Amino acid sequence: MIRKTFAEFWPDTRGVRRLFVIGGVLAIVAALCEVAAIGLFAVITDEVLARQDLGAFWTPALSWLGLAVVAGLAAFGGAYITALAAERFLLKLRDRVFAHVQTLTPDFFNNRRLGDLMARLTDDIEAIETLVGSGLVKAFTTVISVIVFSTAAFIVRWDLALITFALIPGFIIISKLFAAKFRGAAARERQSNGMMNSVIEESLSNQTLVQAHNRQEAEAGHLHRQGETWLRANMSQAWLSGLYGPAVQVLETICMIVILGFGAWEITAGRLTIGGLLAFAAYLAFLYPAVQNLGELALNVSEAAAGSDRVMEVLKARPGVTDSPAARPLAGPVPGRITFEQVGFTYPNRTRPTLAGLTFTVEPGQTIVCTGPSGAGKSTLAKLLLRFYEPTTGRILLDGTDIRDITSASLRDHITILQQENLLFSGTARDNIAYGKPGASFEEVVAAAKLADAHDFINRLPDKYDTPLGQRGRLLSGGQLQRIAIARALLRNAPVLVLDEPMTGLDAATAARVLEPMRRLMEGRTTILITHDLRHVPPDAAMIVLEPVRRSNRIRLKHMPPALSRLGR
Numbered sequence: 064m065i066r067k068t069f070a071e072f073w074p075d076t077r078g079v080r081r082l083f084v085i086g087g088v089l090a091i092v093a094a095l096c097e098v099a100a101i102g103l104f105a106v107i108t109d110e111v112l113a114r115q116d117l118g119a120f121w122t123p124a125l126s127w128l129g130l131a132v133v134a135g136l137a138a139f140g141g142a143y144i145t146a147l148a149a150e151r152f153l154l155k156l157r158d159r160v161f162a163h164v165q166t167l168t169p170d171f172f173n174n175r176r177l178g179d180l181m182a183r184l185t186d187d188i189e190a191i192e193t194l195v196g197s198g199l200v201k202a203f204t205t206v207i208s209v210i211v212f213s214t215a216a217f218i219v220r221w222d223l224a225l226i227t228f229a230l231i232p233g234f235i236i237i238s239k240l241f242a243a244k245f246r247g248a249a250a251r252e253r254q255s256n257g258m259m260n261s262v263i264e265e266s267l268s269n270q271t272l273v274q275a276h277n278r279q280e281a282e283a284g285h286l287h288r289q290g291e292t293w294l295r296a297n298m299s300q301a302w303l304s305g306l307y308g309p310a311v312q313v314l315e316t317i318c319m320i321v322i323l324g325f326g327a328w329e330i331t332a333g334r335l336t337i338g339g340l341l342a343f344a345a346y347l348a349f350l351y352p353a354v355q356n357l358g359e360l361a362l363n364v365s366e367a368a369a370g371s372d373r374v375m376e377v378l379k380a381r382p383g384v385t386d387s388p389a390a391r392p393l394a395g396p397v398p399g400r401i402t403f404e405q406v407g408f409t410y411p412n413r414t415r416p417t418l419a420g421l422t423f424t425v426e427p428g429q430t431i432v433c434t435g436p437s438g439a440g441k442s443t444l445a446k447l448l449l450r451f452y453e454p455t456t457g458r459i460l461l462d463g464t465d466i467r468d469i470t471s472a473s474l475r476d477h478i479t480i481l482q483q484e485n486l487l488f489s490g491t492a493r494d495n496i497a498y499g500k501p502g503a504s505f506e507e508v509v510a511a512a513k514l515a516d517a518h519d520f521i522n523r524l525p526d527k528y529d530t531p532l533g534q535r536g537r538l539l540s541g542g543q544l545q546r547i548a549i550a551r552a553l554l555r556n557a558p559v560l561v562l563d564e565p566m567t568g569l570d571a572a573t574a575a576r577v578l579e580p581m582r583r584l585m586e587g588r589t590t591i592l593i594t595h596d597l598r599h600v601p602p603d604a605a606m607i608v609l610e611p612v613r614r615s616n617r618i619r620l621k622h623m624p625p626a627l628s629r630l631g632r
């Protein structure tokens with residue numbers, strides 16, 4: 064598992080490895096200074112205290128002070144540089160995972176809870192850092208400390224040191240026992256952290272629904288239950304890590320008592336000085352925490368492994384649709400002829416096809432109305448055109464080129480989709496419109512807003528174009544939201560337009576208000592208008608009536624009946 068985590072995430076340390084090495088080296092310098100300081104302590108005990116010679120005090124005392132300053136600076140520098148490297152590593156890793164997540168097609172998100180994904184992108188990534196970044200530095204410096212202090216102890220008295228080392232297997236056994244149990248608790252903790260985030264995210268983003276249904280208590284209870292699961296997982300961890308310290312301490316105390324007893328015997332026999340014994344004990348006082356740290360690192364590794372499992376699962380997810388190596392961006396002007404040729408489609412997790420034998424063409428600039436009962440596959444058609452899914456059979460062409468031979472980025476650059484719910488961001492009116500064309504000038508934004516009949520109401524907002532629109536644009540009315548979305552689409556200026564139930568949720572007066580800007584948007588663009596509501600469709604539009612697949616889609620292509628076209632005006 065650890066090897067897998069390293070194989071996956073070690074490359075992300077590129078660029079910060081040098082910082083980690085410097086941090087590690089400084090930590091070792093600090094440890095060496097401590098070793099030398101303990102040596103000076105032994106000198107003071109034996110040369111000054113035992114001989115009562117004050118004259119010999121100053122040189123070791125001042126050297127000790129000097130060493131303490133160097134050790135302090137090295138420890139500070141080491142901690143700072145390691146933290147910097149850790150943060151940079153985290154930044155890079157989060158960027159990589161987020162960039163990967165953004166390549167995944169919507170079906171990945173449809174099957175997951177957003178809160179859990181967010182936990183993976185934040186807390187779980189941090190857990191990986193504690194293993195691959197600062198954890199590695201800590202492991203390295205701890206191992207070096209163990210080597211340095213045990214060598215020092217060995218030099219002072221090899222026989223005493225051997226007694227100490229005899230207890231090391233005890234440390235290893237205890238650590239292994241604890242780490243094995245800790246792993247399960249850590250996995251449960253990571254998972255319930257994700258669940259808790261999901262509950263919070265879903266509840267907060269649907270507050271209107273929650274309050275309108277008086278479900279506040281139920282939501283609170285839901286979160287409480289998840290919180291309890293989390294608490295239990297955390298307590299198993301706390302129980303294990305809390306017990307680990309005392310268990311190790313008992314072992315250390317046994318060791319210390321043996322050493323002191325043996326040391327006292329050696330002193331009475333004249334083979335050891337008090338200073339020597341004190342220095343030896345001081346080395347042990349540094350050695351034991353280092354050994355203890357190693358054990359704790361084993362616990363951290365379990366925690367990190369649980370987080371890394373969850374991040375790797377995301378990284379392993381592949382987009383449902385990828386560009387083939389032969390795919391090319393669209394070159395030159397794109398008139399926007401769309402052709403569906405015998406298109407059939409079955410959702411990956413379904414057995415029954417949603418579309419079958421769907422064939423039609425929309426000429427450049429023409430509008431086609433796609434209607435039919437709920438569940439017939441109208442929105443699915445739009446998802447196929449945008450290549451969120453690949454047709455199971457048949458093909459879709461844009462200006463005669465199979466869309467599989469066009470890069471997804473280029474294809475989507477030429478298509479604008481306006482959905483039932485216009486997902487706006489929490490930014491300002493200006494940001495939301497300019498989202499359609501990064502780098503658009505303010506003048507362009509205003510021109511698009513004017514064409515979308517949004518300029519006047521935006522100007523009446525408290526800060527005009529700089530007014531934040533609230534979470535997903537919730538500070539606006541449905542019609543205003545739609546007009547901002549139309550302005551964004553106008554600014555984007557793509558030759559193909561897909562309108563998926565653009566009037567849903569708007570009352571007759573608001574729909575009438577949106578209709579004019581919508582027609583301006585459709586003008587000159589190849590448009591697929593998906594709608595149940597035939598009152599608002601253009602009079603000259605051809606129509607596809609989709610019916611749920613039995614053996615094949617029954618598709619009728621026809622022109623609007625005159626009665627309906629009158630209603631449309």
Ligand SMILES: Nc1ncnc2c1ncn2[C@@H]1O[C@H](COP(=O)(O)OP(=O)(O)OP(=O)(O)O)[C@@H](O)[C@H]1O
Nearest residue numbers: 170173410413417436437438439440441442443444
């Ligand atoms: N991601 C999905 N995974 C599996 N099945 C899906 C998925 N999305 C839609 N479906 C199913 O595919 C069928 C067609 O759905 P689609 O949204 O295309 O219908 P629609 O004609 O647009 O319906 P409506 O008019 O109600 O919006 C439905 O039976 C639906 O349950």
